[in-house]
Amino acid sequence: MTSPGVVIVGAGQSAAIAAQALREKGYRGSITMIGRERYRPYERPPLSKAVLTAAEEPRLEVLSEDVWTHSDIELLSNNEAVALDLPRRQVRLANGRVLDYEKCLIATGGDARKLSLPPAADGSVHYIRTLDDARRLRASLLAKPQIAVLGGGFLGLEIANSALSSGASVTVIERAATLLDRFLPSEASAWLEAWMRNAGTKLLLAASLNEVHVLSSGRMRLSTNAGELELDELVVAIGLSPNDSLASGAGLEIAAGGGILVDSSCRTSNEHVFACGDCTSQRRSGDTAPTRLESWQNANEQARIAAAAMLGAPLPMPAVPWFWTDQGRHNIQVLGLPAADLEYVRRGDPSSDRVMWIGHRDGVPLHGVAINAGSDLRAIRPIFERGQPVQWEDFPLEKTNLRAWVKQMHAQASPTV
Structure with missing residues (x-):
């Protein structure tokens, strides 16, 4: 009897990497991928940067044409899964089609959180989650609004930053009193x-939006606790809601803060259903509660873990969380996760636009932030991976060769025979 194969609900980064990993690990059964959009899986990080600003739109597809040609992955675009029947192991689509599965992988990502706004404002309000969203904003930026x-x-x-480089006048409205205070040490936040x-962005910090008024001219007036401002376009970037409704409707366990609850192998509360990417909350060793990580790296790592687990293959080693962002001409990379009780050491000077902070607890590094110093952060990544305490006195010194210092710290931490 022929196996019904693997059904992947979702057609984004995580879904594509999981399908590719299944084939690379030797899986020869059918793979069917269900996607709401009309495109093949594409990279989302460029949507807020190169897609808005580059002279020519960059290539975004996650998988090459060669992979699609030889991997025998069936992509059902412009489709949506509306029901998951766990006892029957079936996925029902909006068009009425029913797909049987041996294993199901949910990789539905998340949706941009939206505001309740006057209908008349819809044409000038933007959410950047899809390629079509980014293209629409790019067209609006041509008028330098x-x-x-x-x-x-x-x-x-x-x-x-992308809008500013396109010639727009830009105001950022942020509820927190400092920028990225949940992710950066205070010095890094102040630098940003x-x-x-200095780049020309007007920042309204500790500010909240109260009302949106559509003017007769078609422009908008925003009322905030920091005052009023008139504008042509409003971009809403207030976070992501995990797209877990399919799983919830099927009775799969959902984390208290949202997201499909998965274990270290990305298995859900049903043994035949797995989940990966932005739609998940994962139990991780050392954490008191499941955590959600919305990042390119996590989407890829969970996809590979889920593929291995579905096949009963050895799981890849868990990776230290890593994230990057390009802010104008500056690259910021974050390794590990922040915590309230960390002690930070700094290497470099923020005024030089090349600097790195390491947050540690009792010498054990848990959080690293590098501004235009990604190679330095990569050099000390082995210390993060070992999770062992080290001496940080020489780390800030410019004369210290980081790679040699890492080897020295490794030697000191290794047991002698």
Whole structure:
């Protein structure tokens, strides 16, 4: 009897990497991928940067044409899964088609959180989650408008910098009193704020949006607790909601804060259903509660873990969380996760636009932030991976060769025979 194969619900980064990993690990059964959009899986990080600003739109497809030709992956574009029948192992599509599965992988990602706004404002309000979203904003930027970006997170700031480089007048409205305070040490946040202001962005911090009024001219007036402003376009970047409704409707366990609950192998509460990417909350060793990581790296790593687990193959080693963002001409990379009780050491000077902070607890590095110093952060990544305490006295010194220092710390931590 022929196996019904693997059904992947979702057609984004994580879905594509999982399908590719299944084939690379020797799986020869059918793979069917269901995608809401009309495109093949594509990279989302460029949507807020190169897609908005580059003279020619960059290539975005996750998988090459050669992979599609030889991997025998069936992609059902412009389709949506509306029901998951766990006892029957079936996925029902909006068009009525029913797909049987041996294993099901949910990789539905997330949806941009939206505001309740007057209908008349719809044409000038933007959410950047899809390629079509980004193309629409790009077209609007051609007029060099006055825009406001609601949300000063990584995405909001990337969009603000892209709009600024396109000649737009940009205001960022952020509820927090500092930029990216949940991800950066205070010195790094202060550096970013100063750079954004110097680049020409108006920042309204500790500000919240109260009302949106559509004017007779077609423009908008925003009322905030920091005052009013008129603008042509509004970009909303206030976070992502995990797309877990399919799983919830089927009775799969959902984490308290949202997201399909998965274990270390990306298995859900049903043994035949797995999930990966932005739609998940994962139990990780050392964490008191499941965590959601919305990142390119996590989408890829979970996809490979899920593929291996579905096949009963050895699981890849868990990776230290890593994230990057391009803010104008500056690259910021983050390794590990922040915590309230970390002690930070700094290498370099923020005024030089090349600097790195390491947050550690009792000498064990848990959080690293590098501004235009990604190679330095990569050099000390082995220390993060070992999770062992080290001495940080020589780390800030310019004369210290980082790769040699890492080897020295490894030697000191290794047991002698």
